[in-house]
Amino acid sequence: MKNPYIPFPMRIDNVVIETDDRDIKTFSLSFIHKEDEASFAYIPGQFAELSDFNKGEAPFGMASSPTQKGSLEFTIAKAGVVTTALHNREVGEIVGVRGPLGNGFPVDTLRGKNIVMIGGGFGFSTLRALTTFVLDEANRPTFGDITVIYGARNPGQLLYKDDLEQWGKRHDLNLYLTVDSRDDEWSGRVGLIPQITKEIAPSAENAYILVCGPPVMIKFTLPVTREIGFLPERTLLSLEMRMKCGVGMCGRCNIGSKYVCTDGPVFSCAQLSGLLFDES
Amino acid sequence: MSDKVIKKEELPNVLKILKETYEVFVPVKEKGFYRFKVLEDENKVDLNFTNTRLSPKSLLFPQSERMFEYSLDEADEDAYVIKEPPKDYAPTVVVGMRPCDAKALRLVDVNFVNPEFKDPWWARRLESLTLIGLGCKEPCSTCFCTSVNCGPFNEEGLDVLLFDLGKNYMARAITEKGAQLLKLAGVSEDATSDLNKQAEESKAKAEKQIISHVPTDKLKEKKAIDLFDASFWDEVAFACLNCGTCTFLCPTCWCFDIQDEVNKKKGDRIRNWDSCMFPLFTLHASGHNPRSEKVQRVRQRFMHKLKYYLDKYDNGVACVGCGRCVNYCPVNIDIREVFKLMNET
Numbered sequence: 001m002k003n004p005y006i007p008f009p010m011r012i013d014n015v016v017i018e019t020d021d022r023d024i025k026t027f028s029l030s031f032i033h034k035e036d037e038a039s040f041a042y043i044p045g046q047f048a049e050l051s052d053f054n055k056g057e058a059p060f061g062m063a064s065s066p067t068q069k070g071s072l073e074f075t076i077a078k079a080g081v082v083t084t085a086l087h088n089r090e091v092g093e094i095v096g097v098r099g100p101l102g103n104g105f106p107v108d109t110l111r112g113k114n115i116v117m118i119g120g121g122f123g124f125s126t127l128r129a130l131t132t133f134v135l136d137e138a139n140r141p142t143f144g145d146i147t148v149i150y151g152a153r154n155p156g157q158l159l160y161k162d163d164l165e166q167w168g169k170r171h172d173l174n175l176y177l178t179v180d181s182r183d184d185e186w187s188g189r190v191g192l193i194p195q196i197t198k199e200i201a202p203s204a205e206n207a208y209i210l211v212c213g214p215p216v217m218i219k220f221t222l223p224v225t226r227e228i229g230f231l232p233e234r235t236l237l238s239l240e241m242r243m244k245c246g247v248g249m250c251g252r253c254n255i256g257s258k259y260v261c262t263d264g265p266v267f268s269c270a271q272l273s274g275l276l277f278d279e280s
Numbered sequence: 281m282s283d284k285v286i287k288k289e290e291l292p293n294v295l296k297i298l299k300e301t302y303e304v305f306v307p308v309k310e311k312g313f314y315r316f317k318v319l320e321d322e323n324k325v326d327l328n329f330t331n332t333r334l335s336p337k338s339l340l341f342p343q344s345e346r347m348f349e350y351s352l353d354e355a356d357e358d359a360y361v362i363k364e365p366p367k368d369y370a371p372t373v374v375v376g377m378r379p380c381d382a383k384a385l386r387l388v389d390v391n392f393v394n395p396e397f398k399d400p401w402w403a404r405r406l407e408s409l410t411l412i413g414l415g416c417k418e419p420c421s422t423c424f425c426t427s428v429n430c431g432p433f434n435e436e437g438l439d440v441l442l443f444d445l446g447k448n449y450m451a452r453a454i455t456e457k458g459a460q461l462l463k464l465a466g467v468s469e470d471a472t473s474d475l476n477k478q479a480e481e482s483k484a485k486a487e488k489q490i491i492s493h494v495p496t497d498k499l500k501e502k503k504a505i506d507l508f509d510a511s512f513w514d515e516v517a518f519a520c521l522n523c524g525t526c527t528f529l530c531p532t533c534w535c536f537d538i539q540d541e542v543n544k545k546k547g548d549r550i551r552n553w554d555s556c557m558f559p560l561f562t563l564h565a566s567g568h569n570p571r572s573e574k575v576q577r578v579r580q581r582f583m584h585k586l587k588y589y590l591d592k593y594d595n596g597v598a599c600v601g602c603g604r605c606v607n608y609c610p611v612n613i614d615i616r617e618v619f620k621l622m623n624e625t
Binding site for chain 1: 347348350352359360361362364391392394396397398399400503504505508534535536537538539540542547549554556561562563564565566568570580583584587588589591592
């Protein structure tokens with residue numbers, strides 16, 4: 001078996017500054033060794049440990065879809081030591097990527113179903129990967145109706161503006177954008193995710209609902225998803241915990257007897273109901 | 281293979297032969313405490329010890345280990361290529377490991393060799409080890425191994441088990457690896473039935489001498505959420521300093537951190553022991569900390585050992601009853617009491 005701690009070297013091909021405050025950037029990376037790409041077969045919702053050779057590793061969900069060949073994308077918010085170091089990296093520099101890790105979204109289960117995705121803030125990155133995946137020409141006919149509800153604190157904090165513009169023009173995707181507080185140019189919805197979700201009330205029939213965002217958003221959105229008819233088995237969350245190894249060994253990302261890194265990060269609410277949340 | 285006998289005066293000679301093929305570790309007394317060190321003088325080996333203060337897990341899982349090295353110098357051809365430094369997997373014998381510590385290695389093994397991933401360093405070191413255990417004929421008042429699927433002469437995880445019978449050791453090969461080792465060391469004299477009887481008596485006496493017992497029978501059926509929400513955690517955690525001594529001494533604690541250390545253009549990726557007792561263990565870069573309170577961390581340690589491990593691996597509790605945490609906790613937190621609370625409440 002291969003050493004699970006060895007990262008692939010990857011080159012930074014492009015950096016997109018996503019937000020007005022410049023604190024969130026999306027890095028597009030390509031494999032330096034072609035054979036590494038073949039061994040990095042992933043599905044949306046999985047994650048990888050990104051190395052800044054100097055400062056260490058941290059886990060990030062892939063923001064790209066496996067249907068986009070030749071590169072991986074990671075959206076990184078500048079928050080701690082590793083993310084700050086990565087933010088200082090430039091096009092052409094080398095970083096390390098170790099993965100793919102975790103279970104990812106149950107793509108095969110979702111086929112033939114309607115999918116409702118609810119994303120808040122920075123937590124939207126893996127839902128962007130899933131949206132890109134289902135909109136892929138070959139995949140789109142295999143999924144039912146797709147609804148994406150995405151909110152950010154303000155318009156300047158919305159990620160993937162090019163994608164959002166493209167998706168807004170499509171007829172095979174219901175896209176709802178909302179912001180907590182508007183600016184002068186914003187003419188769209190204003191309101192928090194739980195409230196908007198309640199207003200839109202997407203049908204639970206033959207559908208799965210996926211919720212990714214900050215803990216407070218999840219906390220107030222889950223009662224709404226239940227109210228509009230989504231069963232806990234069909235309500236999926238992607239959890240975040242601090243991780244070091246990503247391979248079920250270092251002992252810090254557990255929630256009860258589950259490790260977020262290897263048993264997750266995607267769990268259904270039914271799976272989580274018997275588990276324990278350390279909420280301070 | 282039948283049990284063998286080693287006369288005590290022959291032990292140095294046996295060790296001398298082993299030294300030619302293996303790296304040999306023995307307990308060595310240093311500054312008042314025993315620890316496993318490389319055998320230097322086989323004539324000075326002292327097996328009259330209770331147990332080492334630190335568990336021997338560090339032989340497989342060092343407190344600090346260089347995982348990789350890399351160059352940040354763009355002029356280097358292999359800049360940014362992560363490389364494994366040379367590591368020592370020479371065949372190694374540990375002489376005098378206590379049965380509880382050997383069992384602990386089996387409990388930890390399920391973490392480092394999980395269904396999806398294998399920790400290559402742990403796995404290779406475990407393969408390179410041959411463990412000669414020494415039964416505990418004089419257990420301590422804090423030992424409770426017999427309550428947790430272990431015992432003073434437990435064989436699990438060992439290759440050879442020694443019984444200290446006064447002038448002689450009786451050597452029992454547990455595995456083929458152990459039998460081979462005894463053969464190589466020239467240990468061929470069969471133990472007499474009298475010696476065998478003495479060994480069994482010594483074992484029975486030691487088991488009887490264990491006065492600490494903890495209940496574990498209800499842990500499996502209890503709901504994790506009920507234990508998690510139990511009212512006793514504040515009291516258990518009250519005196520805790522979060523010093524981490526328990527986790528560092530514990531033979532079944534395996535948590536670690538990974539850090540990069542860079543000096544000029546040369547970098548190392550290092551793995552260090554970490555502890556669930558430390559607030560930084562789970563602190564997110566965002567500032568959110570799912571276990572920010574002391575009581576949450578104390579609960580995590582005991583729940584992990586006595587419930588989560590049991591539920592996840594169905595391999596018993598992650599405790600071998602060595603009593604180290606009981607002996608060395610600076611505020612006398614006693615895992616035996618927590619067993620009772622969790623099992624009985």
